[in-house]
Amino acid sequence: VYKRQDLNISQIKQLIEEIGFENFYKDYFEWIKKEDEKIRGFLFFTEKLAFELIENLKNKPKNLPLYGIPIAVKDNILIKNERCTAGSKILENYIASYDATVIKKLKEAGAIIVGKTNMDEFAMGSSTEYSAYFPTLNPFDETKVPGGSSGGSAAVVGAGLVPIALGSDTGGSIRQPASFCGVYGLKPTYGVVSRYGLIAMASSLDQIGPIAKNLDDLILLFEVIKGKDEKDSTSVEFPIEKTKKVQIKSIGLPKEFFQDADTKIVNLILEKIKESKLKIKEISLKYVKYGIHCYYLLMPAEVSANLARYDGIKYGMRVNEEEKLWEIYEKTRDKYLGKEVKRRIILGTFVLSHGYYEAYYLKAQKLRRAIFEDFQEAFKEVDLIISPTSPTLPFKLGEKIEDPVQMYLSDIYTVPVNLAGLPALNIPIGFINNLPVGMQVIGNIFDEYKIFEFAKAIQQ
Numbered sequence: 001v002y003k004r005q006d007l008n009i010s011q012i013k014q015l016i017e018e019i020g021f022e023n024f025y026k027d028y029f030e031w032i033k034k035e036d037e038k039i040r041g042f043l044f045f046t047e048k049l050a051f052e053l054i055e056n057l058k059n060k061p062k063n064l065p066l067y068g069i070p071i072a073v074k075d076n077i078l079i080k081n082e083r084c085t086a087g088s089k090i091l092e093n094y095i096a097s098y099d100a101t102v103i104k105k106l107k108e109a110g111a112i113i114v115g116k117t118n119m120d121e122f123a124m125g126s127s128t129e130y131s132a133y134f135p136t137l138n139p140f141d142e143t144k145v146p147g148g149s150s151g152g153s154a155a156v157v158g159a160g161l162v163p164i165a166l167g168s169d170t171g172g173s174i175r176q177p178a179s180f181c182g183v184y185g186l187k188p189t190y191g192v193v194s195r196y197g198l199i200a201m202a203s204s205l206d207q208i209g210p211i212a213k214n215l216d217d218l219i220l221l222f223e224v225i226k227g228k229d230e231k232d233s234t235s236v237e238f239p240i241e242k243t244k245k246v247q248i249k250s251i252g253l254p255k256e257f258f259q260d261a262d263t264k265i266v267n268l269i270l271e272k273i274k275e276s277k278l279k280i281k282e283i284s285l286k287y288v289k290y291g292i293h294c295y296y297l298l299m300p301a302e303v304s305a306n307l308a309r310y311d312g313i314k315y316g317m318r319v320n321e322e323e324k325l326w327e328i329y330e331k332t333r334d335k336y337l338g339k340e341v342k343r344r345i346i347l348g349t350f351v352l353s354h355g356y357y358e359a360y361y362l363k364a365q366k367l368r369r370a371i372f373e374d375f376q377e378a379f380k381e382v383d384l385i386i387s388p389t390s391p392t393l394p395f396k397l398g399e400k401i402e403d404p405v406q407m408y409l410s411d412i413y414t415v416p417v418n419l420a421g422l423p424a425l426n427i428p429i430g431f432i433n434n435l436p437v438g439m440q441v442i443g444n445i446f447d448e449y450k451i452f453e454f455a456k457a458i459q460q
Contacts, residue, residue, distance in 0.1 A: 006160055008214040009069050016068045021054045025112070028070065032114065032161050039137045039146070041156035043075050045115040046082055053112050064110030065224055071106060072165040074153050075116040076123055076199040077208065079103050086199045087119040087131040087149075090316045090336035100197020101232065102166060102208050102225045109224045114162060117152030121338045122307065123173055123201045125149050126410040129401050130340045137397070139181055140435055144394040147177030147410075150211065154181040157211050158436075164221050165211045170201050171295055172389075172414025174209045178426040179389035179438025184218045184455070185211045187414075189445050190421035191236040194229035202302035203234075205295075205418045215455055222448065242446040248454055251276075252283040252382035257413055261388040264432045269388060269439045272429045276457050283378050283385070287370045291416035294371065296408060297351050297364035298419075304348030307341070343404065372420040379444045384454055387413045389426045389438035417442055425451045427458055 007015070016024050029047055036042050050070075057068060073079065076086040078096035080103075085091045099107070106113065120130040128136040128151025136151045138144040139159035146155040150167030154174075157165050158181030167174040169187040178185025186209045193208045200206060208225065212218035228237040251273065258266050273280060312318035312332030319331040333342075351360045378385060391412055400407045417424040422445060426438040439458075443451045 041152040042115040067110035070114045078197040087121040089132045101194035120149035123149040147180035149173040172411040175426040180394040182428045182436030185426045189423045194232040196231040200306040202299040250279040252385045254285045257387035261391045288416040294367045295415040300344040300348030385442040389440040393435045
């Protein structure tokens, strides 16, 4: 019944109205499972939960924003009574005891959660190859990666299995896979979407955000999940005045963001911008070139603190053969944590250790402030900033997995946005060699609706 690809939210609502929930979802689950075998975007399906949500909808008004709409959720966001692995073996059997705030909001809006999507372990990676279970494949070319860490969510939307999905973005983990899979992906302003119920990686950088095939659907999902939450002290209310339509006068092209990108990608972006007929200004963000260095000091430091809880004692998997406490810690983590996760924990612990804190961590915090101020100066001259989302097209499976530095450089244009706490959107703008290309649009704090305005102009 669903059968084809790019149905948007309003079309799905219409279809459900015509044939009824049961008919739609009976066929839908059969179809989605079969289609997913090609790309392996889902870690598991939540069919029982979906039919419970459908049952609950029967007495609810049909004008709910996501009434009956299927949605996929990245597997680091908690759903009560469902598994939540964060793509790691250490949480293989963990069952969540409560709903994340975003899940509560999805349920209230009438969404039907159909499955949890694959991801790099604990959201550490740019290709979904660091999942402890299996790699996800790019829906446009199964020999290529879908990006990461929200590669599963981006791939299932890109393949048309669901119209919308949730991901999380710490250094580009929504935008880069959205670019690789030809879909829209938004990293909201830090604090605009509650992180309560998100398995933490680096708490000062993490942000939950929407992924969608259609721009209007992405905006709708963003409006459902945004807002202050008393359970997350870093969350903020989105200012109503910032939702009003504004005229965009100028856009900035930072020369530092165009230096290392594939020439074909740069040319396609410049072509699209010229079509928009907006005033274009070349700007300079002198500190952003250090963004990746800064990020790979601050993020592992927070990882080191956040992942200390996975010790085999409170919850998660555990090695029982040793009696001494430190041996349980050591052997559990050695057995159940992946190579990339261990690499970042070691790096973060080193950065925070005595004698190195001032030399590395403190300097990186000062640099983070300088990057934020860099952006603030730029926004005095221009309304929005444009860059490639990724410096390259989707790369081959296995191409960068043994070279962590090359993998880290996949996020060279997305990382500074998280360091500055700004919103940014990936806009799919076309194809090169049959592979999708994305353009990143960065706004100042709470400038999401200004970004949407620009995206609409590009779309037209």
